[in-house]
Amino acid sequence: MKKNVLIIGGGPAGMEAAHQINKLGHNVILIEKEHDLGGHLAKWDRLFPTGRNAREVLDTLKENMKGINCFTDTEVKSINILKESYNVILSNGITILADAVLISSGFDLFDAHKKEEYGYGIYDHVITNADLEKYYKTHNDERIKNPKRIGFVHCVGSRDEKVGNIACSKVCCATAVKQACEIKEEFKDAEVICFYMDLRMFGRGYEDLYLKAQKEYGIRFIRGRVSEVSENIDKSLQIKAEDTLSSKPMKVSLDLLVLMAGMRPSKSGNDIGKMLELSTMEDGFFNTKDDFNNLQQSKRPGVFYAGVATGPKTLPETLNEARSAALEIHNYLAETL
Amino acid sequence: MIDFGFKLSPSSRIDLDKVDRTLLKRIADMEPDFKKCMACGSCSATCSAGAYKATSMRRAILALQNGLTNKALEELESCMLCGKCTLVCPRGINTRHLILSIQKICGEK
Ligand SMILES: Cc1cc2nc3c(=O)[nH]c(=O)nc-3n(C[C@H](O)[C@H](O)[C@H](O)COP(=O)(O)OP(=O)(O)OC[C@H]3O[C@@H](n4cnc5c(N)ncnc54)[C@H](O)[C@@H]3O)c2cc1C
Ligand code: SF4
Ligand code: SF4
Ligand code: SF4
Numbered sequence: 001m002k003k004n005v006l007i008i009g010g011g012p013a014g015m016e017a018a019h020q021i022n023k024l025g026h027n028v029i030l031i032e033k034e035h036d037l038g039g040h041l042a043k044w045d046r047l048f049p050t051g052r053n054a055r056e057v058l059d060t061l062k063e064n065m066k067g068i069n070c071f072t073d074t075e076v077k078s079i080n081i082l083k084e085s086y087n088v089i090l091s092n093g094i095t096i097l098a099d100a101v102l103i104s105s106g107f108d109l110f111d112a113h114k115k116e117e118y119g120y121g122i123y124d125h126v127i128t129n130a131d132l133e134k135y136y137k138t139h140n141d142e143r144i145k146n147p148k149r150i151g152f153v154h155c156v157g158s159r160d161e162k163v164g165n166i167a168c169s170k171v172c173c174a175t176a177v178k179q180a181c182e183i184k185e186e187f188k189d190a191e192v193i194c195f196y197m198d199l200r201m202f203g204r205g206y207e208d209l210y211l212k213a214q215k216e217y218g219i220r221f222i223r224g225r226v227s228e229v230s231e232n233i234d235k236s237l238q239i240k241a242e243d244t245l246s247s248k249p250m251k252v253s254l255d256l257l258v259l260m261a262g263m264r265p266s267k268s269g270n271d272i273g274k275m276l277e278l279s280t281m282e283d284g285f286f287n288t289k290d291d292f293n294n295l296q297q298s299k300r301p302g303v304f305y306a307g308v309a310t311g312p313k314t315l316p317e318t319l320n321e322a323r324s325a326a327l328e329i330h331n332y333l334a335e336t337l
Numbered sequence: 338m339i340d341f342g343f344k345l346s347p348s349s350r351i352d353l354d355k356v357d358r359t360l361l362k363r364i365a366d367m368e369p370d371f372k373k374c375m376a377c378g379s380c381s382a383t384c385s386a387g388a389y390k391a392t393s394m395r396r397a398i399l400a401l402q403n404g405l406t407n408k409a410l411e412e413l414e415s416c417m418l419c420g421k422c423t424l425v426c427p428r429g430i431n432t433r434h435l436i437l438s439i440q441k442i443c444g445e446k
Contacts, residue, residue: 193353210375211373211428214372214373214374214375215369215370215372215373218365218372220402221375223376243351243399243403245376245395245399246351246396246399246400246403248349248350248351248403249349249350249351250350250351250352250353250403251350251351251352251353251354252352252353252354253354
């Protein structure tokens with residue numbers, strides 16, 4: 001008899017895992033709390049480092065999901081932990097007896113309102129990285145009006161004990177550099193500045209992107225964290241930061257400020273964690289069984305992870321985790337026959 | 338007026354709104370590679386003059402970006418054009434050539 005695998009979270013990790021586990025011959029049921037599949041990928045326009053169209057990547061994931069049981073607008077109501085399986089009741093009334101559960105609940109974007117000194121939601125021309133992706137998709141945002149000088153603030157809600165997150169979110173340096181080039185392309189006369197503490201351009205092709213940003217787009221990189229933002233009468237913004245390379249305080253006025261909000265653990269993912277009594281690390285993301293040899297398994301037999309549920313990752317890393325989770329689940333099911 | 342002996346010290350804050358970009362643009366047109374500097378400091382570390390007098394290619398580039406032309410010239414004043422900085426620059430900037438261009442463009446008044 002076919003075994004049931006329940007996947008919680010229909011972002012890139014959940015979708016790719018569903019495809020692979022289905023191919024390995026098991027019965028997959030995927031649930032997604034939102035109306036559409038795709039998770040955060042559905043919100044992005046173009047992807048670093050190459051500028052690949054996010055839509056195309058998502059379409060491939062969707063195409064591969066054809067024929068797989070999938071419930072959107074659906075959440076978990078309760079989970080009953082049985083001896084070798086999990087009895088899961090869904091918000092749509094359906095009950096599933098799952099032989100294995102994959103948690104691919106991803107992340108929540110840091111709520112930039114919490115960094116009040118940056119004025120998100122208070123000043124007219126402060127937006128987030130996610131807002132800018134939306135603008136690139138729709139070209140509709142009141143706050144972006146032919147800006148002449150644009151600033152990007154790295155590490156918003158990351159590497160910041162005051163907001164309760166000392167970790168680096170990994171993807172936002174590359175996102176900032178990518179978005180800086182894109183906005184320069186759109187507003188050719190604009191001056192574009194990135195305020196960074198360290199530039200973490202670690203992946204293949206990322207340093208090339210940085211070099212391109214400097215050489216072709218003339219993006220200015222200033223090493224220093226923006227300390228405060230205020231609004232002028234004409235609604236432009238005053239920024240204060242230290243140019244730490246010259247050890248001098250600096251001020252500049254901007255027409256648009258983009259905040260690189262980082263990744264926080266998914267709240268609804270953590271609710272599932274509570275139902276299954278799973279542990280998290282200090283950063284709030286799930287704890288894996290082993291941090292080298294067992295990255296896809298939880299400490300509870302039959303419960304697995306893929307993607308950002310266990311900490312910040314890029315899309316290729318996320319998709320690879322989904323594939324290895326599929327294999328781990330396949331092996332687990334074979335052993336528990 | 339009575340002189341009480343007080344004076345206002347000039348602000349050392351960098352105000353990017355006040356930076357005149359015309360010189361910077363001329364240098365960038367002549368030496369496009371200079372935009373590639375990643376402030377690693379290899380040039381200053383190896384500089385033959387730097388051990389004796391404040392001399393730094395890195396600081397000169399930074400000063401230019403912040404609109405401090407005189408400071409940039411100062412940083413290169415003691416340069417002997419030995420070219421060691423060019424040998425070590427990981428971004429492949431022809432710093433020696435850049436120094437000559439900076440002195441030429443910023444030096445003319
Ligand atoms: C601003 C920004 C830009 C980025 N740009 C790039 C880029 O250009 N290139 C790149 O490689 N990476 C990029 N990334 C990273 C990329 O977004 C992530 O790697 C990817 O989204 C992770 O996929 P995931 O499936 O793990 O999580 P998510 O995308 O967060 O998906 C999780 C899904 O699970 C659902 N879910 C959560 N809890 C539950 C629950 N209890 N029940 C049901 N459903 C639930 C959520 O609704 C969501 O749909 C970017 C990240 C950010 C923040
Ligand atoms: S990736 Fe860059 S911007 Fe994001 S938290 Fe890390 S250092 Fe900061
Ligand atoms: S060329 Fe000038 S700046 Fe470069 S190492 Fe020699 S003395 Fe120093
Ligand atoms: S060695 Fe090159 S990249 Fe490094 S600081 Fe000097 S000029 Fe810049």
